[in-house]
Amino acid sequence: MSSIGTGYDLSASTFSPDGRVFQVEYAMKAVENSSTAIGIRCKDGVVFGVEKLVLSKLYEEGSNKRIFNIDRHVGMAMAGLLADARSLAEVAREEASNFRSNYGHDIPLKHLSDRVAMYVHAYTLYSAVRPFGCSFILGSYDEDDGAQLYMVDPSGISYGYWGTAIGKAKQAAKTEIEKLQMKDMTCRELVKEVAKIIYIVHDEVKDKAFELELSWVGEVTKGRHVLVPKDIKEEAEKYAKDSLEEEDDSDEDNM
Amino acid sequence: MSSNNNEWRSAAVSTGTTIIAVRYDGGVVIGSDSRASMGGEYVSSRVINKVVQVHDKIFCCMSGSLADAQAVTNAVIHKLNFHSMQMGEPPLVQSAASIMREFCYNHRDELSAGFIVAGWDRKKGAQVFDVSMGGMVVEQEFTIGGSGSTYIYGYVDAKFKPGMTRQQCVTFTTNAITLAMDRDNVSGGVVHLAVVTESGAERQLIPGNKLPVFQRI
Numbered sequence: 001m002s003s004i005g006t007g008y009d010l011s012a013s014t015f016s017p018d019g020r021v022f023q024v025e026y027a028m029k030a031v032e033n034s035s036t037a038i039g040i041r042c043k044d045g046v047v048f049g050v051e052k053l054v055l056s057k058l059y060e061e062g063s064n065k066r067i068f069n070i071d072r073h074v075g076m077a078m079a080g081l082l083a084d085a086r087s088l089a090e091v092a093r094e095e096a097s098n099f100r101s102n103y104g105h106d107i108p109l110k111h112l113s114d115r116v117a118m119y120v121h122a123y124t125l126y127s128a129v130r131p132f133g134c135s136f137i138l139g140s141y142d143e144d145d146g147a148q149l150y151m152v153d154p155s156g157i158s159y160g161y162w163g164t165a166i167g168k169a170k171q172a173a174k175t176e177i178e179k180l181q182m183k184d185m186t187c188r189e190l191v192k193e194v195a196k197i198i199y200i201v202h203d204e205v206k207d208k209a210f211e212l213e214l215s216w217v218g219e220v221t222k223g224r225h226v227l228v229p230k231d232i233k234e235e236a237e238k239y240a241k242d243s244l245e246e247e248d249d250s251d252e253d254n255m
Numbered sequence: 256m257s258s259n260n261n262e263w264r265s266a267a268v269s270t271g272t273t274i275i276a277v278r279y280d281g282g283v284v285i286g287s288d289s290r291a292s293m294g295g296e297y298v299s300s301r302v303i304n305k306v307v308q309v310h311d312k313i314f315c316c317m318s319g320s321l322a323d324a325q326a327v328t329n330a331v332i333h334k335l336n337f338h339s340m341q342m343g344e345p346p347l348v349q350s351a352a353s354i355m356r357e358f359c360y361n362h363r364d365e366l367s368a369g370f371i372v373a374g375w376d377r378k379k380g381a382q383v384f385d386v387s388m389g390g391m392v393v394e395q396e397f398t399i400g401g402s403g404s405t406y407i408y409g410y411v412d413a414k415f416k417p418g419m420t421r422q423q424c425v426t427f428t429t430n431a432i433t434l435a436m437d438r439d440n441v442s443g444g445v446v447h448l449a450v451v452t453e454s455g456a457e458r459q460l461i462p463g464n465k466l467p468v469f470q471r472i
Contacts, residue, residue, distance in 0.1 A: 101353075101357075102353060102354065102357060103338065103347075103349070103350040103353050103354065104347070104349040104350055104352065104353030104392075105347060105349055105350065105353075108342060110343075111341060111342060144377075144378050
């Protein structure tokens with residue numbers, strides 16, 4: 001499986017002989033153990049979907065949210081250690097807030113993403129701290145610059161995307177995302193596809209119950225990042241479940 | 256009697272000033288006089304330019320204490336340049352005004368300078384902001400400032416019309432400054448103008464003998 005670092009993996013301030021920083025790679029493993037989160041950008045906004053595994057029936061519905069509001073116009077979906085992500089969400093909120101205070105307008109998403117990525121990167125330099133064990137996807141929408149989507153991982157890099165996935169089923173999710181023509185879709189169409197992808201990649205055997213967290217920001221929300229309203233979410237989930245049944249049915253026909 | 260004569264030697268250099276900026280559809284016209292005085296008696300410079308370029312398409316007019324105004328303006332130029340490089344695009348006029356305000360407000364007890372920030376950006380086009388001494392920012396169609404401005408409130412209020420052309424704005428600005436210089440003893444000299452549009456900034460200087468004449472006594 002993964003190679004053991006033996007001796008070179010004790011702190012983030014050590015390179016291995018083949019040029020790897022094992023602590024950062026281990027942090028990314030923590031992200032891969034978590035359930036999936038996806039973010040997709042379309043022509044008029046961004047939609048986030050998170051497969052939130054429910055570990056106990058005793059949990060209140062909606063607890064342990066994995067989608068955060070960073071600023072009015074920016075949303076963040078995470079995978080990995082939730083506590084680490086919460087702390088980074090606070091960092092992102094302060095960045096966005098200070099920017100507005102100093103410069104008088106909303107923070108551009110690329111700049112926010114760069115700033116938070118720099119912060120995450122700082123924790124990969126020293127032996128006294130451990131890297132953050134979470135990746136997250138940032139998304140925003142404004143009239144002038146349109147929809148934007150960025151992803152930051154534990155190594156502290158950030159890239160812009162049209163669609164991306166993080167967590168255990170990220171490969172399967174990315175395959176599904178690549179099938180979409182997101183540049184021509186609107187948020188209303190996309191929200192159904194996002195729900196469908198989460199349902200597709202969810203493993204019924206290994207993980208039982210899950211809650212779908214859906215949020216969006218775009219022209220449809222006038223540039224504010226909000227959770228998808230209940231009725232639209234129910235419609236999206238119904239579409240997702242129906243699509244899955246159709247595929248099941250067509251499999252049976254082939255047999 | 257003689258006790259008054261030498262007070263100017265120890266007075267700080269102030270820009271007893273007239274500054275003005277006005278926006279039109281497509282750009283802004285910014286103007287100032289050119290006199291720097293000490294103590295209201297001695298003119299330490301008769302050709303000073305109070306219209307400072309803080310970025311390619313954003314200008315700033317200074318009023319109040321010259322030292323304070325220059326210090327703040329230089330700090331704004333530095334910060335705005337850095338900000339613009341981080342953003343990877345020309346800064347918004349709103350950002351320049353905000354940076355200006357942060358300085359003026361946070362150091363309000365030490366500073367004695369007021370500004371007009373005006374320019375053009377791709378999001379909102381031409382804008383004029385008045386950043387007053389304590390750090391209040393207000394966006395307006397046109398604004399006047401400095402000691403000379405008190406004499407021309409009536410003129411600008413009566414003569415300003417929305418929807419003026421660039422040439423009408425230049426005339427409006429030049430007339431306003433001239434009238435103020437005629438009455439304010441600490442404003443005078445030449446008229447410095449700058450016009451900022453999407454395509455860039457142009458400076459103009461109107462020497463004393465080319466200024467409009469309003470009354471012969």
